[in-house]
Amino acid sequence: MSAGRTATAADPRPDPRPEQRAPRRDAYAVAAAVLLVVAAVLVGRPIQDRLRVNWPPLLATWDPHVGPGTPAAVALAAAVVAYGPVLAARLRWPALLAAVWATATAWILSLALVDGWERGVAGRLTTRNEYLRSVGRFDDIPAALADFTRHILLHSPDNWPAHVAGHPPASTLTFVFLDRAGLGGGGWAAGWCVVTGATAGVAVLVAVRALAGESLARRAAPFLVLAPAAVWQGVSADAYFAAVAAWAVACLALAVTGGPTRRSLAYAALSGLLFGLTCYLSYGLTLFALIGAAVVVLGRRGARERPVPRAVLFLAGLAVVPAAFTVAGFDWWEAYRLLVTRYYEGAGGVRPYGYWVWANLACTALITGPATAAALSRGGTALRHPATGADRRLALLVAAALAALLVADLSGMSKAETERIWIPFALWLLPCCAFLTRPRAWLAAQAVLALLLNHVLLTGW
Numbered sequence: 499m500s501a502g503r504t505a506t507a508a509d510p511r512p513d514p515r516p517e518q519r520a521p522r523r524d525a526y527a528v529a530a531a532v533l534l535v536v537a538a539v540l541v542g543r544p545i546q547d548r549l550r551v552n553w554p555p556l557l558a559t560w561d562p563h564v565g566p567g568t569p570a571a572v573a574l575a576a577a578v579v580a581y582g583p584v585l586a587a588r589l590r591w592p593a594l595l596a597a598v599w600a601t602a603t604a605w606i607l608s609l610a611l612v613d614g615w616e617r618g619v620a621g622r623l624t625t626r627n628e629y630l631r632s633v634g635r636f637d638d639i640p641a642a643l644a645d646f647t648r649h650i651l652l653h654s655p656d657n658w659p660a661h662v663a664g665h666p667p668a669s670t671l672t673f674v675f676l677d678r679a680g681l682g683g684g685g686w687a688a689g690w691c692v693v694t695g696a697t698a699g700v701a702v703l704v705a706v707r708a709l710a711g712e713s714l715a716r717r718a719a720p721f722l723v724l725a726p727a728a729v730w731q732g733v734s735a736d737a738y739f740a741a742v743a744a745w746a747v748a749c750l751a752l753a754v755t756g757g758p759t760r761r762s763l764a765y766a767a768l769s770g771l772l773f774g775l776t777c778y779l780s781y782g783l784t785l786f787a788l789i790g791a792a793v794v795v796l797g798r799r800g801a802r803e804r805p806v807p808r809a810v811l812f813l814a815g816l817a818v819v820p821a822a823f824t825v826a827g828f829d830w831w832e833a834y835r836l837l838v839t840r841y842y843e844g845a846g847g848v849r850p851y852g853y854w855v856w857a858n859l860a861c862t863a864l865i866t867g868p869a870t871a872a873a874l875s876r877g878g879t880a881l882r883h884p885a886t887g888a889d890r891r892l893a894l895l896v897a898a899a900l901a902a903l904l905v906a907d908l909s910g911m912s913k914a915e916t917e918r919i920w921i922p923f924a925l926w927l928l929p930c931c932a933f934l935t936r937p938r939a940w941l942a943a944q945a946v947l948a949l950l951l952n953h954v955l956l957t958g959w
Contacts, residue, residue, distance in 0.1 A: 551914055576945075579941045582937075606696055718931055727924055872940070
């Protein structure tokens with residue numbers, strides 16, 4: 499029996515339609531997210547020294563300010579709220595993808611410039627914990643890779659800065675290659691992260707269209723542009739990581755839904771290559787295997803015809819990056835083991851798991867915004883009582899991303915700073931905003947939250 503469509507013999511009155519109950523559930527979901535954030539602030543403030551953050555649950559300081567990016571950020575937000583849903587529905591698909599990338603780039607950069615060029619952009623990746631501090635130690639790349647694990651632990655000689663030690667070396671090598679191409683320094687590094695990071699939303703839309711249809715992808719597009727996560731995408735290397743992981747998923751979606759064509763075979767190989775690179779950019783992004791598995795399940799109809807060639811090419815692509823680093827002398831598993839030791843030698847051994855295991859989710863509520871809180875509630879309804887098969891497929895894709903995020907949370911290897919670290923997962927929660935009615939109101943709520951956070955807090959990333 500379908501709820502909201504039929505009535506029992508004992509009670510001839512039909513149940514209220516889910517659409518009529520949805521606004522109340524939206525309000526409950528948003529209220530729950532707000533309460534979670536408020537609880538994280540109230541519980542965290544008295545113990546912030548133990549938490550190792552200045553404005554729990556965020557790594558930030560209270561600093562109300564405006565900057566050169568303020569007028570552009572406000573204007574962009576107003577434009578997306580006013581015209582985003584209409585343009586998303588009317589633009590040709592390639593033009594829509596280009597518009598999403600360009601607008602997301604402008605939104606991320608304008609928010610970063612609220613803090614000024616040096617403090618908000620050029621200086622972000624040059625601090626003592628960041629990658630650029632170690633570029634000079636990679637003059638001999640094979641030797642640096644072979645010797646990489648000897649410098650992970652805190653007590654090791656010339657130990658790596660926190661972010662270099664905390665990631666496989668492909669992350670640092672990205673900035674080494676930029677430097678060798680004549681694009682050295684914080685400005686170019688920041689530009690790389692912003693421009694590549696803004697493509698992540700495009701990749702998510704490509705995957706959603708392939709798996710759940712163009713209509714839902716178009717409705718989700720403005721929300722992927724105006725996400726509060728943009729506050730931390732500019733400027734953070736995690737935005738770049740998010741883009742690589744997102745394109746790995748998008749290529750996999752195109753491969754499994756494209757039938758036995760040469761193009762789908764190429765997408766399979768490229769997806770494997772990008773998944774391999776993802777694992778050598780960030781250890782935690784191995785959890786994207788859960789999202790990849792969901793894509794394979796959702797695209798199984800298209801993958802039934804000659805699946806073996808695509809699987810072989812995917813695995814061949816997947817092996818390229820790990821094989822290259824292994825031959826160069828870098829041991830991924832040993833490095834991760836040493837990283838866990840270093841993590842608990844430092845802040846990871848001090849920050850209490852009992853607080854962060856739920857306060858991390860408050861950070862996620864902030865970077866995904868109130869619209870996503872409401873939309874996740876609607877996604878749950880779509881799983882139980884889908885109006886269409888496309889709705890259910892989208893809800894399953896989002897559920898896989900949520901599962902990956904929860905596994906990362908329970909692991910205890912991400913205590914604090916998840917407003918930055920979990921951007922790759924958070925972006926895959928945003929497509930469920932396609933389920934929302936009154937998109938302009940929800941977009942306005944997203945924009946207000948992002949602008950408020952960026953103007954009253956000086957974020958750590």
